[in-house]
Amino acid sequence: MKSRKLVSFSCAILLSIIIVSCNNVNTADQFTSGSYRFVFDESLSPLLDQELYVFKSIYPDAKPDVIYQPENKILDLMLNNKAKFAIMGRTLNPDEVKVLSNRNLPPQIGKIAEDAIALIVGKNSPDSLMLLSEVKSLFLSNTKTNKNLVFDSPNSSIINYLMKLSGTNQLKQKNVYALKNSKEVIKYVATHQDAIGFISYSWLLEPDADYASAAQNISVVGVKDDKAKNINNGYVKPSQSALALNQYSLKRTIYVVDCTGKVGLGTGFASFLQSERGQKIVLRSGLLPDSLPRRDINIKKDL
Missing domain, CATH: 3.40.190.10 (Periplasmic binding protein-like II)
Known part of the structure; x- marks a missing residue:
């Protein structure tokens, strides 16, 4: 009997410890x-x-x-x-x-x-303006271009956004490159005139010291929705006001x-x-x- 009581008491103690431990996990934060x-x-x-x-x-x-x-x-x-x-x-x-x-x-x-998806090119690049239909076509396999498309990651949310926008579920082009992060995209585009980079607009607003000089050597592409009813808005670059007025097409x-x-x-x-x-x-x-x-x-x- 004493042995059974001891076992029962030990089980009760163990159960109490487990309950307390679980409660501590749930209330740790x-x-x-x-x-x-x-x-x-x-x-x-x-x-x-x-x-x-x-x-x-x-x-x-x-x-x-x-x-x-x-x-x-x-x-x-x-x-x-x-x-x-x-x-x-x-x-x-x-x-x-x-x-x-x-x-x-x-x-x-x-x-x-x-947020806005910003298209960036080298400072002296002639590709400073693009129609939205042209942006979409960059991700279609039958489009021929001499431009390299540069992203922050192969699993990037920006790639997913643009693929969905273009109506494609895979990228087979050889001219699509993924780097380590958005800073590397800015640095790459600043030194390669044949590249178009795709980043969140937030990376361009207050650049850190390690990529500020590169940010000064890129230009932001103006985008125009050629199928919009009010086409007179012209080419729009990402900005807070453009987002507020619903004027910039590449927003999320x-x-x-x-x-x-x-x-x-x-x-x-x-x-x-x-x-x-x-x-x-x-x-x-x-x-x-x-x-x-x-x-x-x-x-x-x-x-």
């Missing part, structure tokens, strides 16, 4: 504290680095574990239950939502900002995807991004906030 794995689209790092810097300065106990990955890798991690909080340049499609929901992890998806929405299924650090960061302070950071970055921050104006009456 809080709304503004603790650590949690965040996976972000590397093409959006200029904006997200700013957001993270301010968030961590306000909440010093928040220690997000951030990794930057190309879009296809992010989706692979999420769909295989290896990541539960991500920021991407597109939303999830119905099939992806279904996979996550079937695992009892229905994604909470919110908009953060509008930045989304936060939260599949954590709890109120934790991911929820806290998502709330910060969509708050007035988070949206002001988007505004200052040069991209277009999802919701324009309120601007208070005090009018004093002269006596």
Whole structure:
């Protein structure tokens, strides 16, 4: 009897430890504290680095574990239950939502900002203006061109965006090149007049010292939607105002995807991004906030 009681008592202690351990795992990260794995689209790092810097300065106990990955890798991690909080340049499609929901992890998806896909060429390149139909045709296998198309990654969200825009599901051309990151794209285009680079507009707004000189030796291509009803708008370069007025054709929405299924650090960061302070950071970055921050104006009456 004593032996059975001892075994029962030991099992109860073990069960208690397991329960406490599980609870600790679930509560290790809080709304503004603790650590949690965040996976972000590397093409959006200029904006997200700013957001993270301010968030961590306000909440010093928040220690997000951030990794930057190309879009296809992010989706692979999420769909295989290896990541539960991500920021991407597109939303999830119905099939992806279904996979996550079937695992009892229905994604909470919110908009953060509008970004532009910028086409860049060498400073002295004659290709400073392009029709949208010409941009689309660059990714079709039957198009002949002497231009090299340069991207930040073979699994880039920008490649996925342009392939979808062009109506193709694979790139067979020999003139398509993927480099290490967007900085390398800018550096390459600055020294190769036969190249067209494709990057997020955010990389051109406040260049870091390690690629600032290269950024001075590239030009941004103006794009014109030749099938738009109001064709008189002419060729438009990416800018905050062009995004706000819906004038630039190559734009995308930045989304936060939260599949954590709890109120934790991911929820806290998502709330910060969509708050007035988070949206002001988007505004200052040069991209277009999802919701324009309120601007208070005090009018004093002269006596």
